[in-house]
Amino acid sequence: xxxxxxxxxxxxxxxxxxxxxxxxxxxxxxxxxxxxxxxxxxxxxxxxxxxxxxxxxxxxxxxxxxxxxxxxxxxxxxxxxxxxxxxxxxxxxxxxxxxxxxxxxxxxxxxxxxxxxxxxxxxxxxxxxxxxxxxxxxxxxxxxxxxxxxxxxxxxxxxxxxxxxxxxxxxxxxxxxxxxxxxxxxxxxxxxxxxxxxxxxxxxxxxxxxxxxxxxxxxxxxxxxxxxxxxxxxxxxxxxxxxxxxxxxxxxxxxxxxxxxxxxxxxxxxxxxxxxxxxxxxxxxxxxxxxxxxxxxxxxxxxxxxxxxxxxxxxxxxxxxxxxxxxxxxxxxxxxxxxxxxxxxxxxxxxxxxxxxxxxxxxxxxxxxxxxxxxxxxxxxxxxxxxxxxxxxxxxxxxxxxxxxxxxxxxxxxxxxxxxxxxxxxxxxxxxxxxxxxxxxxxxxxxxxxxxxxxxxxxxxxxxxxxxxxxxxxxxxxxxx
Amino acid sequence: xxxxxxxxxxxxxxxxxxxxxxxxxxxxxxxxxxxxxxxxxxxxxxxxxxxxxxxxxxxxxxxxxxxxxxxxxxxxxxxxxxxxxxxxxxxxxxxxxxxxxxxxxxxxxxxxxxxxxxxxxxxxxxxxxxxxxxxxxxxxxxxxxxxxxxxxxxxxxxxxxxxxxxxxxxxxxxxxxxxxxxxxxxxxxxxxxxxxxxxxxxxxxxxxxxxxxxxxxxxxxxxxxxxxxxxxxxxxxxxxxxxxxx
Ligand SMILES: Nc1ncnc2c1ncn2[C@@H]1O[C@H](COP(=O)(O)OP(=O)(O)OP(=O)(O)O)[C@@H](O)[C@H]1O
Ligand SMILES: [Mg+2]
Numbered sequence: 118x119x120x121x122x123x124x125x126x127x128x129x130x131x132x133x134x135x136x137x138x139x140x141x142x143x144x145x146x147x148x149x150x151x152x153x154x155x156x157x158x159x160x161x162x163x164x165x166x167x168x169x170x171x172x173x174x175x176x177x178x179x180x181x182x183x184x185x186x187x188x189x190x191x192x193x194x195x196x197x198x199x200x201x202x203x204x205x206x207x208x209x210x211x212x213x214x215x216x217x218x219x220x221x222x223x224x225x226x227x228x229x230x231x232x233x234x235x236x237x238x239x240x241x242x243x244x245x246x247x248x249x250x251x252x253x254x255x256x257x258x259x260x261x262x263x264x265x266x267x268x269x270x271x272x273x274x275x276x277x278x279x280x281x282x283x284x285x286x287x288x289x290x291x292x293x294x295x296x297x298x299x300x301x302x303x304x305x306x307x308x309x310x311x312x313x314x315x316x317x318x319x320x321x322x323x324x325x326x327x328x329x330x331x332x333x334x335x336x337x338x339x340x341x342x343x344x345x346x347x348x349x350x351x352x353x354x355x356x357x358x359x360x361x362x363x364x365x366x367x368x369x370x371x372x373x374x375x376x377x378x379x380x381x382x383x384x385x386x387x388x389x390x391x392x393x394x395x396x397x398x399x400x401x402x403x404x405x406x407x408x409x410x411x412x413x414x415x416x417x418x419x420x421x422x423x424x425x426x427x428x429x430x431x432x433x434x435x436x437x438x439x440x441x442x443x444x445x446x447x448x449x450x451x452x453x454x455x456x457x458x459x460x461x462x463x464x465x466x467x468x469x470x471x472x473x474x475x476x477x478x479x480x481x482x483x484x485x486x487x488x489x490x491x492x493x494x495x496x497x498x499x500x501x502x503x504x505x506x507x508x509x510x511x512x513x514x515x516x517x518x519x520x521x522x523x524x525x526x527x528x529x530x531x532x533x534x535x536x537x538x539x540x541x542x543x544x545x546x547x548x549x550x551x552x553x554x555x556x557x558x559x560x561x562x563x564x565x566x567x568x569x570x571x572x573x574x575x576x577x578x579x580x581x582x583x584x585x586x587x588x589x590x591x592x593x594x595x596x597x598x
Numbered sequence: 599x600x601x602x603x604x605x606x607x608x609x610x611x612x613x614x615x616x617x618x619x620x621x622x623x624x625x626x627x628x629x630x631x632x633x634x635x636x637x638x639x640x641x642x643x644x645x646x647x648x649x650x651x652x653x654x655x656x657x658x659x660x661x662x663x664x665x666x667x668x669x670x671x672x673x674x675x676x677x678x679x680x681x682x683x684x685x686x687x688x689x690x691x692x693x694x695x696x697x698x699x700x701x702x703x704x705x706x707x708x709x710x711x712x713x714x715x716x717x718x719x720x721x722x723x724x725x726x727x728x729x730x731x732x733x734x735x736x737x738x739x740x741x742x743x744x745x746x747x748x749x750x751x752x753x754x755x756x757x758x759x760x761x762x763x764x765x766x767x768x769x770x771x772x773x774x775x776x777x778x779x780x781x782x783x784x785x786x787x788x789x790x791x792x793x794x795x796x797x798x799x800x801x802x803x804x805x806x807x808x809x810x811x812x813x814x815x816x817x818x819x820x821x822x823x824x825x826x827x828x829x830x831x832x833x834x835x836x837x838x839x840x841x842x843x844x
Pocket of ligand 1: 610611615633634635636637638639640641642651684
């Protein structure tokens with residue numbers, strides 16, 4: 118165990134070197150690809166109708182969209198968290214499609230788009246680590262693949278639009294059930310204008326032992342991305358679904374309001390990992406929720422990097438006896454960014470348990486807020502929950518708040534909460550520097566060390582990405598202390 | 599390599615600790631620094647490595663003719679200076695292998711490091727200093743016992759190969775075997791290019807690795823310089839007589 122970890126460490130070093138020499142680490146580039154179809158700026162009932170029409174959807178979907186649109190219009194922009202007044206609703210493009218491609222082979226993908234994904238290392242990752250992958254470019258999934266082995270076992274993995282065409286009933290059964298449009302304004306918006314996202318169905322008893330991944334790329338300026346993802350781990354199955362995201366650097370703000378609905382059936386095991394590195398012009402407002410049935414287990418692993426404002430609270434609804442969940446979350450609040458992140462666990466049945474570990478690092482004047490909810494319903498006998506929030510501040514302007522919210526209605530429940538706030542200490546920095554490490558190196562190592570227990574849980578390529586970003590941020594900041 | 603400390607005065611939290619300290623340590627020389635608790639010995643070590651909490655209020659530190667009085671800790675380390683800390687701090691989550699590799703690459707920029715070979719070297723050194731190989735994937739000093747921390751300081755010296763070495767109570771808190779090991783390694787590592795400043799309260803280590811020079815720091819000032827016999831005298835009579843001199 119220990120020694121494999123050293124190897125992981127080495128592997129990360131090696132990967133970083135490789136990537137550097139390929140010049141693959143600058144995500145800020147943007148491609149000169151003009152959308153083939155776009156609904157233009159702004160949102161109206163008509164735009165919603167138009168999206169549905171382009172997609173030639175069943176009528177029930179069109180009606181859900183329109184219903185969601187009404188909810189979206191009626192709900193105010195939430196004011197209980199970070200300042201969202203900068204979102205320019207009128208000048209946003211809500212749907213933009215690069216091309217009418219649905220490739221199953223990279224060679225069928227238009228060259229420029231393929232080049233983009235090549236630069237991001239997606240096809241290579243697919244070959245090496247994944248059971249299947251989807252690539253989404255702006256609003257549309259443009260590439261789907263699933264290794265034959267899993268297709269033969271009945272696994273379905275494709276972008277949600279394609280799934281809606283091929284498995285309409287299956288999609289209808291799960292669409293907007295765990296996350297209904299009434300949940301919040303951004304969820305309503307998603308349901309109204311959703312496009313792309315993944316649909317993953319794992320049949321009973323099937324254990325998919327390699328992860329499946331979707332890679333999202335926003336290319337257009339001031340474009341919204343509203344993918345909707347549904348994962349169903351049917352009884353006794355297990356699956357690991359990964360997401361990665363990037364967007365180029367633009368001056369005008371973009372909005373990412375995704376929905377992830379994860380259904381973990383009886384005795385099933387679901388895992389969801391995402392490391393999001395949005396450019397600093399993106400408002401990242403996804404709603405992610407899992408329903409976990411009897412004996413089911415759901416693991417959330419997330420890293421939030423970049424973006425202007427991120428508000429993300431993956432939730433587990435523990436609906437059946439003995440359902441369990443864990444939530445590991447890293448937020449890196451770089452200068453000029455706000456990370457309002459956390460987790461929710463709703464205990465609705467006896468013997469359910471939840472564990473939430475949130476780690477945040479605030480750099481420069483970055484602000485990180487932990488906002489969480491643990492609710493233990495009456496009759497969730499012997500439910501257990503542990504929440505741990507650790508924050509690390511890099512300098513005097515960095516800010517961190519913890520806002521846990523606990524509602525415990527069951528007297529037999531066991532609930533514990535721990536929170537720590539630390540600063541990078543002079544003693545530790547000096548010790549490392551006295552052995553020749555530069556101040557940047559010493560502080561990145563300390564930051565990465567602080568995140569270490571979560572880094573162990575994330576896949577290699579994401580660990581590399583985190584590693585690289587922390588180092589980059591530290592070197593940008595220059596002197597710390 | 600020559601380390602020259604000239605009229606060095608330093609304060610911490612506005613409290614003057616060191617006053618006009620003078621010392622000169624050359625390659626191939628072993629110096630011992632003794633003195634009562636709170637005299638300023640560790641302060642001197644910290645000032646030498648450029649610890650930012652310690653303020654130099656006068657004087658100079660010269661390493662091989664180069665003024666490093668205001669150099670950063672990393673510049674000093676890269677110039678060959680090394681302090682084995684009296685109480686090494688734990689750095690959570692920073693793995694020893696990574697830490698040493700980065701340190702080494704700065705101290706020996708011309709050498710190419712092959713990770714697997716370098717790790718092998720660390721593991722061998724671990725054996726030498728009596729740490730289990732598994733320590734290589736542990737975090738720096740994290741959860742180490744007092745003695746393990748001291749052993750790890752010696753390991754770092756052996757791996758990083760500095761030239762001017764200050765050992766702050768390397769002999770405190772060690773068991774008999776560890777003490778013997780430390781003395782042995784210090785002797786083995788010693789050469790004409792290496793200088794030692796051994797800060798200690800005890801005769802024991804000085805028997806194994808005999809200093810040519812002994813200095814006594816009292817109240818932030820060098821109260822007396824001498825040879826090995828000075829340490830014998832302190833062993834017998836304590837420091838009170840020197841306080842009167844100082
Ligand atoms: N960081 C600090 N903050 C406040 N006071 C300090 C600090 N470092 C040292 N001092 C003070 O400076 C004086 C000298 O301390 P120092 O640690 O240098 O003594 P020493 O000679 O090493 O003693 P010992 O033999 O006990 O190790 C003491 O009074 C100590 O309290
Ligand atoms: Mg001391």
